[in-house]
Amino acid sequence: xxxxxxxxxxxxxxxxxxxxxxxxxxxxxxxxxxxxxxxxxxxxxxxxxxxxxxxxxxxxxxxxxxxxxxxxxxxxxxxxxxxxxxxxxxxxxxxxxxxxxxxxxxxxxxxxxxxxxxxxxxxxxxxxxxxxxxxxxxxxxxxxxxxxxxxxxxxxxxxxxxxxxxxxxxxxxxxxxxxxxxxxxxxxxxxxxxxxxxxxxxxxxxxxxxxxxxxxxxxxxxxxxxxxxxxxxxxxxxxxxxxxxxxxxxxxxxxxxxxxxxxxxxxxxxxxxxx
Amino acid sequence: xxxxxxxxxxxxxxxxxxxxxxxxxxxxxxxxxxxxxxxxxxxxxxxxxxxxxxxxxxxxxxxxxxxxxxxxxxxxxxxxxxxxxxxxxxxxxxxxxxxxxxxxxxxxxxxxxxxxxxxxxxxxxxxxxxxxxxxxxxxxxxxxxxxxxxxxxxxxxxxxxxxxxxxxxxxxxxxxxxxxxxxxxxxxxxxxxxxxxxxxxxxxxxxxxxxxxxxxxxxxxxxxxxxxxxxxxxxxxxxxxxxxxxxxxxxxxxxxxxxxxxxxxxxxxxxxxxx
Numbered sequence: 001x002x003x004x005x006x007x008x009x010x011x012x013x014x015x016x017x018x019x020x021x022x023x024x025x026x027x028x029x030x031x032x033x034x035x036x037x038x039x040x041x042x043x044x045x046x047x048x049x050x051x052x053x054x055x056x057x058x059x060x061x062x063x064x065x066x067x068x069x070x071x072x073x074x075x076x077x078x079x080x081x082x083x084x085x086x087x088x089x090x091x092x093x094x095x096x097x098x099x100x101x102x103x104x105x106x107x108x109x110x111x112x113x114x115x116x117x118x119x120x121x122x123x124x125x126x127x128x129x130x131x132x133x134x135x136x137x138x139x140x141x142x143x144x145x146x147x148x149x150x151x152x153x154x155x156x157x158x159x160x161x162x163x164x165x166x167x168x169x170x171x172x173x174x175x176x177x178x179x180x181x182x183x184x185x186x187x188x189x190x191x192x193x194x195x196x197x198x199x200x201x202x203x204x205x206x207x208x209x210x211x212x213x214x215x216x217x218x219x220x221x222x223x224x225x226x227x228x229x230x231x232x233x234x235x236x237x238x239x240x241x242x243x244x245x246x247x248x249x250x251x252x253x254x255x256x257x258x259x260x261x262x263x264x265x266x267x268x269x270x271x272x273x274x275x
Numbered sequence: 276x277x278x279x280x281x282x283x284x285x286x287x288x289x290x291x292x293x294x295x296x297x298x299x300x301x302x303x304x305x306x307x308x309x310x311x312x313x314x315x316x317x318x319x320x321x322x323x324x325x326x327x328x329x330x331x332x333x334x335x336x337x338x339x340x341x342x343x344x345x346x347x348x349x350x351x352x353x354x355x356x357x358x359x360x361x362x363x364x365x366x367x368x369x370x371x372x373x374x375x376x377x378x379x380x381x382x383x384x385x386x387x388x389x390x391x392x393x394x395x396x397x398x399x400x401x402x403x404x405x406x407x408x409x410x411x412x413x414x415x416x417x418x419x420x421x422x423x424x425x426x427x428x429x430x431x432x433x434x435x436x437x438x439x440x441x442x443x444x445x446x447x448x449x450x451x452x453x454x455x456x457x458x459x460x461x462x463x464x465x466x467x468x469x470x471x472x473x474x475x476x477x478x479x480x481x482x483x484x485x486x487x488x489x490x491x492x493x494x495x496x497x498x499x500x501x502x503x504x505x506x507x508x509x510x511x512x513x514x515x516x517x518x519x520x521x522x523x524x525x526x527x528x529x530x531x532x533x534x535x536x537x538x539x540x541x542x543x544x545x546x547x548x549x550x
Contacts (some may be wrong), residue, residue: 023372026404107485107501109485111501112501112502112503114459114460114503144462145421145422145489146420146421146422146460147420147421147422147490149459149460150483150484150485150500151485151486154460155359156460156461156462157462159462160462171549176506184389185389185421185424185425185429185431185434186431187423187434187435208425209425210382210384210420210425210426211426212425212490213489213490214488215487215488215490225425226382226386226387226425227387228388228389229385
């Protein structure tokens with residue numbers, strides 16, 4: 001049996017039918033003690049009010065997302081993105097999130113220069129670290145699957161994520177988020193998870209469907225796809241990670257359409273069998 | 276100006292509207308001197324007859340595909356796949372193809388063991404090399420984009436492709452196919468192209484659309500997406516490659532619906548501006 005107190009659910013899993021407060025109360029009703037919070041949902045409800053509800057419910061916030069998207073080449077937009085990220089960090093502090101999940105951003109429509117975009121994302125990340133440190137908020141840098149390279153993340157591998165963390169050299173504030181969906185195909189997965197070691201701030205799980213139909217919103221529930229999730233979880237835990245196993249299923253065609261109470265029940269079953 | 280005699284078109288680019296002979300004659304009519312041949316199309320027309328038409332038209336076959344798909348774990352199917360690949364190699368010899376394009380295969384529905392699938396693909400490849408050598412046909416091993424890892428190719432990077440070529444150590448017969456669509460996001464692209472060096476057997480070009488809607492059949496025409504194609508072409512040519520630049524656009528929603536003569540004309544324009 002997996003320890004159920006380490007199960008977290010990201011509210012992206014019940015995105016379509018549950019608002020922020022419905023998710024907090026819904027997960028709690030099923031005995032789930034931690035959740036990943038999605039910024040738009042929290043803002044709809046109100047950040048202060050949300051922080052209070054989380055405290056009153058006794059719900060731990062495993063992470064807060066999305067932060068980042070630091071690749072607009074136009075200087076004004078870049079500064080605006082940095083300012084917005086500082087607000088995200090402050091919000092994360094207010095709800096006591098264990099980390100903010102930061103994704104690099106993709107390619108500007110006008111630029112085909114991937115190296116420049118990578119450089120800029122790293123520069124933006126460096127600029128945010130002092131603010132995060134002052135706020136006492138950890139940043140979890142998350143590489144995304146290369147199919148999202150153009151739209152969301154020029155950071156396309158765990159090796160590059162480790163390299164950036166080495167360069168920025170602030171392990172107290174900067175860590176790594178590992179989502180099995182984004183890294184399961186990687187040629188050197190075991191090596192790069194071991195290298196991430198105590199930098200790992202969060203572990204996300206879901207599954208990759210053989211007949212995936214959408215690049216972002218067609219993830220599978222654990223057990224329905226091809227990822228050997230327990231193998232990856234064991235690698236992450238062997239590297240020293242002891243935190244939550246957070247279920248995050250963006251699924252427009254299937255799970256978002258179902259009754260969220262049913263979804264949470266199935267998450268709990270699949271957590272035992274396939275995580 | 277790019278040398279137009281190095282332009283090849285893969286018939287996947289006019290897949291929907293042109294049969295094998297229509298493609299041979301259509302490309303020739305526009306002065307295109309080389310083409311990539313798709314197996315199903317050739318078989319519909321007849322291999323011997325197709326070989327004759329190619330000779331009579333003076334059309335060079337830049338490559339023949341797809342070969343491979345060597346990952347079924349059930350032993351009988353694996354042997355059948357090897358036999359089928361030997362026939363593919365013989366067909367490639369008959370039409371004088373400069374290489375067969377081999378893709379590894381994805382994950383079996385029943386297995387989540389990616390390392391085992393990789394091992395089996397490599398074993399199958401090793402078993403095919405003697406037949407290819409005897410037939411005088413080069414094998415071009417092509418890594419595919421990781422979004423096709425489950426369905427088509429557990430070989431997900433150029434680095435791993437180079438590793439397999441090193442292990443199998445037969446550069447006369449075994450080489451590498453580089454498609455910008457599959458590798459443009461790679462963190463060590465320049466390094467791994469330089470390492471492939473004289474092993475490079477073919478170069479495929481198309482573009483990655485920001486709003487990609489399908490994992491396999493939604494490629495863009497050069498210039499419509501985010502890939503810096505000239506930069507990659509220059510890396511490949513600096514590594515010693517002097518062969519064709521083959522345009523391969525699988526595009527169900529757009530280019531397949533257009534008049535193929537118009538498509539070929541646009542390919543020729545875009546070749547000059549964006550390759």
